[in-house]
């Protein structure tokens with residue numbers, strides 16, 4: 171089916187170059203010359219704002235149903251929070267979203283349609299735990315064998331899973347305990363319920379800093395329970411374990427050729443209806459249509475789908491003004507603070523030592539480390555998430571100091587060889603003009619229960635996509651797909 175208004179750039183073929191099968195990056199996948207050149211059309215059925223996974227999925231759905239769509243994207247690339255980094259010929263790592271896992275069926279199905287294959291994250295061998303009181307130990311499973319935290323960790327996990335089961339993922343504010351849970355932070359819940367609150371608080375950061383880009387003191391407890399409830403699907407209630415685990419959780423698999431292949435290939439399927447370097451500055455809603463003012467000129471549309479991170483919604487000049495509830499919600503949804511730091515080695519030396527490359531530490535720059543090698547393990551790559559309070563310490567240092575701290579963190583976990591990488595790569599999402607942080611926009615106390623219900627409520631001709639509007643797997647690539655599909659359904663029904 172021809173999806174674009176003028177010419178379809180041929181299914182998965184671009185400019186005569188067929189994309190390589192099996193998710194292997196080829197020239198066409200990385201070519202920057204993508205999208206609609208020249209002036210924008212003056213009128214379409216639907217303008218989609220944002221060419222992240224969510225916006226592209228919404229646009230694709232609408233195009234398949236015969237709607238004339240235009241995607242307007244501020245950056246000079248597609249993918250938003252999903253971004254490949256080339257290590258060398260044929261080898262990439264991800265600077266943004268990377269992992270998928272069980273029940274993330276929407277992103278998995280999309281990847282399959284686009285012929286992007288997955289591979290299992292390396293899990294053979296032991297994980298490492300570095301405690302400032304007990305020292306370094308190796309372990310298997312989800313929770314490190316630290317006797318000072320085990321009973322509290324079990325209690326916390328049981329409580330979260332029990333509450334998550336009771337929550338309506340589409341309306342967490344309706345739970346009978348919602349007001350009480352939303353008044354406190356995760357840190358306060360821990361303080362009130364754990365014997366060794368200090369120990370748990372130190373270790374739970376190894377989950378909240380990569381997962382939310384935030385600390386337990388910043389996150390509403392209701393939000394955390396809801397986030398875990400979202401880590402599943404209709405048949406499988408979300409759990410803490412599925413959210414946090416590698417072997418059977420959200421970090422189970424990665425994409426061959428890098429996750430950005432998905433938005434790149436989807437954009438190519440859409441063809442010349444994706445306009446890059448077209449930031450939306452103003453949206454006017456009139457009686458019969460909306461006018462979307464972009465850096466490349468105005469476009470009239472019957473409907474608009476906005477698929478940008480929450481802070482970016484406020485960056486747009488709205489006429490009429492956004493409803494007060496939505497404005498308040500967007501103002502209080504804060505992007506996490508997160509960067510990824512990758513050290514590249516000739517070989518994954520830790521594997522030979524019986525380690526799987528996963529590590530957590532209760533201090534230092536590396537609170538959570540992952541094996542981030544390409545599928546064939548060549549080269550070796552260790553990944554550190556530096557988020558929340560750890561980002562506020564190390565993210566603000568000079569690159570040289572941070573590099574040293576990250577490599578020392580890896581060395582404590584995996585041995586001194588980690589001090590001598592052949593390359594070091596980092597990406598700080600707080601520096602990104604069109605994202606401002608990551609991985610997700612978070613709820614502080616009393617936001618979900620006061621204005622959370624406005625999250626998906628259309629505003630006249632405007633419908634909302636973006637991972638933050640998802641019910642299952644909100645905050646993840648899977649949530650971005652689901653949200654794009656839902657927004658498209660709304661438009662088609664309207």
Ligand code: FAD
Pocket residue numbers: 219220221222223224225242243244245248249250251252265266267268269270448449450451477478479482485486508509510599604605607608609610635636637638645646647648650
């Ligand atoms: P985005 O990707 O943010 O796309 C929004 C788009 O809107 C962007 O392209 C932006 O440039 C554009 N835009 C913004 N403002 C405007 C404007 N005014 N006009 C026009 N365009 C505009 N998820 C996982 O599933 N697994 C992971 O392992 C994982 N790890 C992550 C690690 C990091 C470091 C980060 C940052 C994210 C991670 N995520 C992960 C989250 C995942 O990347 C996101 O949930 C998902 O990519 C969001 O997609 P989206 O389309 O909703 O939003």
